[in-house]
Ligand SMILES: Nc1ncnc2c1ncn2[C@@H]1O[C@H](COP(=O)(O)OP(=O)(O)O)[C@@H](O)[C@H]1O
């Protein structure tokens with residue numbers, strides 16, 4: 001096991017040992033799947049939305065995950081209350097800008113949250129992240145086109161610098177950066193795109209990893225890699241049967257994760273800046 005793999009595994013073990021509470025303000029499509037996925041991983045989910053209680057819940061959580069998948073203005077107002085409480089109590093805040101770019105309301109709401117709350121990590125697909133930095137890319141509802149990690153590296157770095165947060169762009173390969181260091185995470189399976197909520201659950205899983213590891217680039221890399229490994233293992237067993245069987249097997253594989261699960265199922269590569277504005281994969 002490489003030094004990086006050891007560091008990634010240590011974060012997984014901290015999640016499994018401490019079972020962090022993750023406060024999710026998420027969308028109506030993925031709520032149950034997100035709670036079950038967090039339980040499978042070994043974390044504790046809670047969903048809480050009422051303006052009367054979100055500040056109290058956020059301050060006792062290990063992480064707060066804001067997801068605008070089925071947003072309304074009162075819900076975004078409540079997310080900001082929760083986010084400010086999390087900020088005041090040192091609780092990391094993660095944002096999933098679901099469908100940013102599909103409508104102006106989604107883009108503007110994500111940007112409002114980023115202005116009014118200190119967000120530590122943003123995870124989205126390439127189209128969503130592009131729209132957060134004013135770049136146009138096709139988005140069909142909540143879905144982006146197929147993207148490879150290396151192709152998204154420049155965008156991720158630009159977004160991390162512009163939004164002052166760690167950015168993870170997911171797709172066929174994932175990329176994660178704090179604006180300086182940049183990593184490509186491969187793994188997963190195309191079946192993930194046929195099950196709704198796999199991006200949303202991933203953001204909440206990254207919340208569990210952020211709850212136990214203050215280095216959010218490390219926490220995020222570990223979360224992406226183990227999530228991809230669980231999906232790859234599930235696909236190996238169920239690809240022939242289809243997305244329904246895969247969804248169940250994926251929850252089972254999240255519950256079975258252990259330090260050696262990455263082997264043969266996920267890989268992390270460091271990208272290096274070329275000095276001329278580009279990147280090459282190390
Ligand atoms: N073609 C693909 N092959 C393998 N994994 C994929 C593919 N597309 C997406 N994923 C994985 O699916 C998960 C959700 O990512 P993504 O589909 O980009 O999110 P969203 O559902 O928010 O658009 C991530 O773990 C990502 O790596």
Ligand SMILES: Cc1ncsc1CCOP(=O)(O)O
Nearest residue numbers: 027029069142197198199200
């Ligand atoms: C289908 C849909 N519509 C609004 S939110 C949502 C779920 C999106 O989940 P994910 O981004 O994880 O695919």
Ligand SMILES: [Mg+2]
Nearest residue numbers: 098142199200
């Ligand atoms: Mg999504």
